[in-house]
Amino acid sequence: MSSATIETEQGLAQAFAIEGLNSWYGSFHVLKNVSMSIPEKRVTAIIGPSGCGKSTLIRCLNRINDLIPGFRVEGRITFKGQDLYDPALDPIQVRLQIGMVFQKPNPFPKSIYENVSFGPRLCGEKAKPKLDAVVEESLRKAALWDEVKEKLKQNALALSGGQQQRLCIARTLAVDPDVLLLDEPCSALDPIATAKIEELLFDLKKSYTVVLVTHNMQQAARVSDYTGFMLLGELVEFGPTGKIFTNPTHPKTEAYITGRFG
């Protein structure tokens, strides 16, 4: 069952609508007929065992997969009504609206300040006071400001893994996107750093649509409002997190969340 039934709260605006999405790396068929609707200003988690295509799915949402040679996609993804794969649409515009944080923290080997101001600078912002303000605001939103305000000129690689990941979040927020895509953002972090990021997600969902890929089911249960379960490239089930974890419809979902495989 790929076209999962969606029970959402009344009147919840839809951010992404994914219809019949198929994708390939070369001849390898990764995503098979995935359809789902991702609500606005909520945390939507996508869970599933390694290799199930959850990262591929999230990477389709900001067209970052376009960079991979041999990647191909069929079907339709719209974001607030705009077809993301419209040939007339510049992928850069997509990525400015839909920010992404990756599995391993990947700060640029530059100063903390340069990391956060990179996005605004690309958009042509040159005024120092404006940049200073954006840097501070973004770092505050990512709950990193107090830890780094004294050392903004320091190389970002000197930060701890958890700080680096929050810096990557701050860097993404500095572009002022509508959506935050997080591809297993805590898989390289220790439990304390993970807790900090999860806490952050609670705040962020007030102003952003968050899509979180994770293979940590507890994390999905803790932070998300909606959860999709993927298996072998198909979306098995999608619905409110509470329902998925307490009363899943599909036997495979139940088997996975009770730890019988994966």
Place this chain on the structure above:
Amino acid sequence: MRLEGEVLQRLLASRRRAEWLFKVAAIGALVFALGTLLALLLDVLHDGLGRLSWSFLTSFPSRKPEMAGILSALAGTFYLMILTILIAFPLGVGAAIYLEEYAKKHWFSRVVEINIANLAGVPSVIYGLLGLELFVRMMGLGRSLIAGALTMALLVLPIIIIAAREAIRTVPNPIREASYALGASRWQTVWHQVLPVAFPGMLTGSILAFSRAIGEASPLITLGALTYIAFLPDGLTSPFTVIPIQVFNWVSRPQKAFLNCAAAAILVMLLILLAMNAAAVYLRHRTQRRITL
């Protein structure tokens, strides 16, 4: 199976012998390689050291060996190298950026790739012939500094492209992804993120390529660079000579004293090479930033 007693001891003894033999062979290879180099160096030092002086560096070549110097050759080498670097480095880096960051990976880029590697192995005389036909004759540049520099640039270009590509490949992909995810264009990603990380590697690889080119005489001789020049190059189209050509010229003279001049000129060139390689090492140390993602 467990070996015990005498059998085990015999086995171990034969292993120790093999171990020892291999070590001796390896040391032998090292001694032979270094020994030959050392003998060469000592020979050159013996012949040339007495001839090396400030006036040797600041005099033009002369019919009288005791008055001859390498000023014009030194200046020629210097100008030629500067020009070659100015031509070859941007071209090589540009080509490498295209191949690594822009070109789609299909059969055509692979053909280009293989051919660049092949070009790096083409004998330098062939480049001299190409330069003679293309720059000296067809483009009418004559036996000039610029014709020489263009030829040298062709010679080192494949090596620079290869070095620059290697350097670009060491830039971790997550950095590119992060940049693209922030809405950077390809060019912005290359300019702001890839090049700063890859630059030290490009630089050191290129310096090593240039220091090889500095010792090349054959392509320039093919080109028709003159051996006796008693003036300094005064422009791009000026005739010129370089140290290897001067050495070649002196070695072919009958007078013994010119051999000493040649040896002294070789010493000067060795010093320049040493300085360039030292610069490469220094730059690598200075600018290398460890990036582990």
